[in-house]
Amino acid sequence: xxxxxxxxxxxxxxxxxxxxxxxxxxxxxxxxxxxxxxxxxxxxxxxxxxxxxxxxxxxxxxxx
Amino acid sequence: xxxxxxxxxxxxxxxxxxxxxxxxxxxxxxxxxxxxxxxxxxxxxxxxxxxxxxxxxxxxxxxxxxxxxxxxxxxxxxxxxxxxxxxxxxxxxxxxxxxxxxxxxxxxxxxxxxxxxxxxxxxxxxxxxxxxxxxxxxxxxxxxxxxxxxxxxxxxxxxxxxxxxxxxxxxxxxxxxxxxxxxxxxxxxxxxxxxxxxxxxxxxxxxxxxxxxxxxxxxxxxxxxxxxxxxxxxxxxxxxxxxxxxxxxxxxxxxxxxxxxxxxxxxxxxxxxxxxxxxxxxxxxxxxxxxxxxxxxxxxxxxxxxxxxxxxxxxxxxxxxxxxxxxxxxxxxxxxxxxxxxxxxxxxxxxxxxxxxxxxxxxxxxxxxxxxxxxxxxxxxxxxxxxxxxxxxxxxxxxxxxxxxxxxxxxxxxxxxxxxxxxxxxxxxxxxxxxxxxxxxxxxxxxxxxxxxxxxxxxxxxxxxxxxxxxxxxxxxxxxxxxxxxxxxxxxxxxxxxxxxxxxxxxxxxxxxxxxxxxxxxxxxxxxxxxxxxxxxxxxxxxx
Numbered sequence: 001x002x003x004x005x006x007x008x009x010x011x012x013x014x015x016x017x018x019x020x021x022x023x024x025x026x027x028x029x030x031x032x033x034x035x036x037x038x039x040x041x042x043x044x045x046x047x048x049x050x051x052x053x054x055x056x057x058x059x060x061x062x063x064x
Numbered sequence: 065x066x067x068x069x070x071x072x073x074x075x076x077x078x079x080x081x082x083x084x085x086x087x088x089x090x091x092x093x094x095x096x097x098x099x100x101x102x103x104x105x106x107x108x109x110x111x112x113x114x115x116x117x118x119x120x121x122x123x124x125x126x127x128x129x130x131x132x133x134x135x136x137x138x139x140x141x142x143x144x145x146x147x148x149x150x151x152x153x154x155x156x157x158x159x160x161x162x163x164x165x166x167x168x169x170x171x172x173x174x175x176x177x178x179x180x181x182x183x184x185x186x187x188x189x190x191x192x193x194x195x196x197x198x199x200x201x202x203x204x205x206x207x208x209x210x211x212x213x214x215x216x217x218x219x220x221x222x223x224x225x226x227x228x229x230x231x232x233x234x235x236x237x238x239x240x241x242x243x244x245x246x247x248x249x250x251x252x253x254x255x256x257x258x259x260x261x262x263x264x265x266x267x268x269x270x271x272x273x274x275x276x277x278x279x280x281x282x283x284x285x286x287x288x289x290x291x292x293x294x295x296x297x298x299x300x301x302x303x304x305x306x307x308x309x310x311x312x313x314x315x316x317x318x319x320x321x322x323x324x325x326x327x328x329x330x331x332x333x334x335x336x337x338x339x340x341x342x343x344x345x346x347x348x349x350x351x352x353x354x355x356x357x358x359x360x361x362x363x364x365x366x367x368x369x370x371x372x373x374x375x376x377x378x379x380x381x382x383x384x385x386x387x388x389x390x391x392x393x394x395x396x397x398x399x400x401x402x403x404x405x406x407x408x409x410x411x412x413x414x415x416x417x418x419x420x421x422x423x424x425x426x427x428x429x430x431x432x433x434x435x436x437x438x439x440x441x442x443x444x445x446x447x448x449x450x451x452x453x454x455x456x457x458x459x460x461x462x463x464x465x466x467x468x469x470x471x472x473x474x475x476x477x478x479x480x481x482x483x484x485x486x487x488x489x490x491x492x493x494x495x496x497x498x499x500x501x502x503x504x505x506x507x508x509x510x511x512x513x514x515x516x517x518x519x520x521x522x523x524x525x526x527x528x529x530x531x532x533x534x535x536x537x538x539x540x541x542x543x544x545x546x547x548x549x550x551x552x553x554x555x556x557x558x559x560x561x562x563x564x565x566x567x568x569x570x571x572x573x574x575x576x577x578x579x580x581x582x583x584x585x586x587x588x589x590x591x592x593x594x595x596x597x598x599x600x601x602x603x604x605x606x607x608x
Contacts, residue, residue: 033513034389034390034509034514037508037512037514038399038400038403039403041508041512042404045505046489046496047492049488050488050491050492051484051488053492054183057080058182
């Protein structure tokens with residue numbers, strides 16, 4: 001049990017779509033970081049033709 | 065015997081392998097390549113009803129219907145153990161995919177992803193099924209499970225796009241839109257909120273509840289709460305099968321759709337006791353019943369921790385669901401997609417206009433795909449010219465309808481083209497979000513420290529790759545895999561037994577809570593009463 005990482009307490013008013021400087025402090029920094037990182041991750045991975053990519057990727061396997 | 069908590073989690077993965085100039089490999093070949101890699105791990109061959117292989121952490125890996133890879137964890141009695149085992153499976157498969165790339169000197173690219181629905185038009189779905197041990201079987205507890213199963217998606221919904229919609233509609237649980245009935249007897253034809261299958265794989269009067277309405281998740285917190293809360297609900301139903309009867313929705317299927325579409329978690333569901341509750345309120349009621357029962361009956365030691373986190377998440381959902389971005393999957397995805405759409409100039413109002421236009425004009429990816437599939441089939445009968453004309457006419461008609469509808473809504477053909485491009489983009493992002501390893505968007509965000517979802521440590525996940533969950537028969541199975549791996553076809557493994565034909569002995573695993581099973585000579589007292597053992601012996605003998 002000692003190895004379990006306890007998450008930080010959940011905050012109930014984190015303004016995920018707020019902009020910097022609106023007085024929400026740490027939450028805003030976290031939000032900016034999340035979306036900024038996400039933009040970079042998406043840009044690095046998104047193909048030039050998404051529709052064609054999905055067709056190629058999905059046509060080969062099943063699911064149910 | 066008192067009710068006890070025990071559970072196992074299955075994860076279905078979408079798999080795509082591209083090989084040099086040949087492009088995407090066929091599903092069967094891709095699954096073979098992955099199985100070959102997994103077979104390099106210590107394992108025993110599955111037998112009886114369990115194909116594939118069993119690993120030293122007591123998990124089963126196999127290729128399921130539709131050539132999709134599937135990983136089923138060993139039996140766990142704590143949600144943290146179960147989360148570790150699920151994540152161990154992700155890690156083993158990520159390493160197997162890296163090995164495929166490496167052995168092909170980069171000629172092969174592999175993508176294994178936790179994507180719950182297909183966005184190319186096939187309407188396929190993947191998911192994560194859960195098994196819970198219980199005293200009472202189906203259908204006795206079916207009604208009691210429904211309120212929790214439909215409302216827990218505010219916590220454990222994977223988030224994603226409704227792939228049955230012609231437009232672009234985010235839903236808390238994309239698999240919800242594929243539900244066709246409340247209770248299903250099959251997991252693949254009609255999808256149900258609850259599933260009637262009851263293969264216990266156990267003795268001592270235990271049943272196995274098999275929940276098929278669940279999604280593969282990335283967030284550890286969501287996974288932990290999904291397993292922990294559902295296990296507590298099952299345990300409560302074991303003590304009192306009517307415990308949640310008053311919360312049964314008036315129309316369960318419509319309620320499931322409504323909750324899935326409700327991004328503000330404010331839609332109201334009418335319940336059997338005449339109240340009108342939001343999904344969050346429904347969850348709060350369920351939590352209250354569990355907590356009350358837990359003060360009077362035997363519950364696991366982790367009950368309090370699960371209930372505390374359950375309370376915290378429900379508080380946050382009530383105040384502002386988006387405060388859970390970075391913690392739960394669906395709010396994280398929704399934040400990403402809103403940001404992406406916003407940067408393309410598509411705000412909520414404009415998105416709704418696009419959706420209305422596409423609803424009116426009936427332009428759907430699904431239709432296009434079906435149409436093209438039919439064209440391909442007919443083209444092989446050598447009437448391509450006529451078909452090309454037909455296709456052109458069809459496209460023209462669709463285009464005209466969309467343009468006409470767009471004009472009424474103040475959208476130009478360029479607007480529609482932009483929307484179609486962005487729609488495909490967010491579908492691709494959703495497909496890549498759950499990809500295992502550095503290819504995945506979620507895993508990249510996690511590595512960058514942008515998320516706060518962790519419940520277990522990296523070291524615990526790493527250990528779970530080779531160590532079974534504690535306190536269950538998984539320990540005995542895992543030990544046997546370690547001892548006997550490499551013995552070839554003379555040994556077979558199943559959930560409830562192991563057969564060692566060479567030494568004429570069996571390992572009886574039918575008691576799910578016994579972690580110190582011992583080998584017995586065959587035929588022995590236990591085996592003689594079980595026709596499955598004889599059948600498995602015959603199967604092994606035929607192969608030797």
